[in-house]
Structure formats: C-alpha cells, structure tokens
Amino acid sequence: MSERDRLIQELISLIEDNDVAWRKAAFYSDPRVEPIYERLIRAWLDSGEKGIPLDYASEDELRELVLVAKKYAFMSEDKARSLAMARMSGGEGEFEGFGKFIKRLLGR
Template sequence: MLATGSSLEGKRRRLASLVDLSAEPWRKAAFYSNEEAIGIVSELYRRWEAGGMRGTPLDYASEEELDRLILIAERIEPTDVSDQQVKMLVAAIYGEEAAARPPRRRSRIVKMIKKILLIGSY
C-alpha cells in the first residue's frame, strides 16, 4: 500500500511533536540515544545529503521508517529527570539493554550518581 503525501506529512508532524517539539528535553535526548533511532536517522541524513540537502532529512523517510521512529518515540515514558539522567548514563556505559532492564534494587552507586547529577537542582 502506497502512502499518500498527506499521510506521510502527518506522520512527520507527529514525530516532530513527540520528539523535537516536546517540552521535555529528556524525551529528545532519550530518543536520539536509542540505537535503532540513531541508525534510521543516520540513513535519512545520508539520503538527504545525497539529495542535495533539499527539504529535511525526514522528507527522505519511508512510511515504514516513520512508523518505526514514531513507535520508538511513543515508547519513551515520562520520567523524573534524574531517573532519565541515570538511564542515559547506564546506557552510555553498559549499553541500552542494561538501561532497559528494571533495576534490581537501588544501589549506593546509583544514589551517588543521582546526587552528583542533581547538585544544581536543589
């Protein structure tokens, strides 16, 4: 089934509202930290550059790619900023699988990291 231009444009707007226009900066950071999203977005930038940088990189996305990016964005749960910071740090150090696992229990190191990251928030 071919997608119409208007349905693709609607999906582009939906993705932008979920990520780039979100009032939650950690939502954007979490989205662009997702390995699958990074892969898709990198490919879109490659196509965009090959196309003479006309339009935006999202203009080069297929309907399937837009659907996948929207799904990734929708799965990002609203969280406390400090929790999101810890998740991003764990993902950067140990990988996304480790960050996605539910915590077994709050360890002292996690508490220390949260305290260090939130010093300016008090």
C-alpha cells in the same frame, strides 16, 4: 494531509517540540532509531540538504520512529536522563554508534 505528512508531524510534535532535552537524548540513543536516522541524515546530505531528514524516510520507517517516540515522549525526565546517561557511560554498543552519528551530524 497524507499519512506520511501526519507521521512526520506527529514525530516532530512528540520529539522535536518536546521541552525535555533528556527525552530527545533517550529517543536518539535508542538502538532502533540510530540506524534509521543515520540513513536519513546521509540521504539528506547527499541531496544537498533539501528539506529535512525525515523527508527521506519511508512510511514504514516513520511508523517505527513514531512508535519509539511514543515510548519516550511522556517519560519522566529522571528516567529519560538515566536511560540516556547509561547509554552514554557504556562507551560501546548503543551509544558508540549514536556518538559517531552525532559527530557526523555536527561535522566533527
């Protein structure tokens, strides 16, 4: 398995397979994650949705995402919920960009 494949699998394991949705929300609302995922989703859509968005990440982006994911993957549900809700309730800054990203992702 290549380093790239290992990083993708680790990220999927830490976040996508995580059974606590609030950890996912905290991860995706992180200001370091949002611009990376925004670019990945754009590249994935431009390619006709071939593969998964992570296929379009550089190894440096994957390393950054894994580093951030480790911060959230084992966080308590209460702390992750508080963090995600605080970002949502701000209505600007971090969550504003994330909200636009989610709306684009959902096609709304």
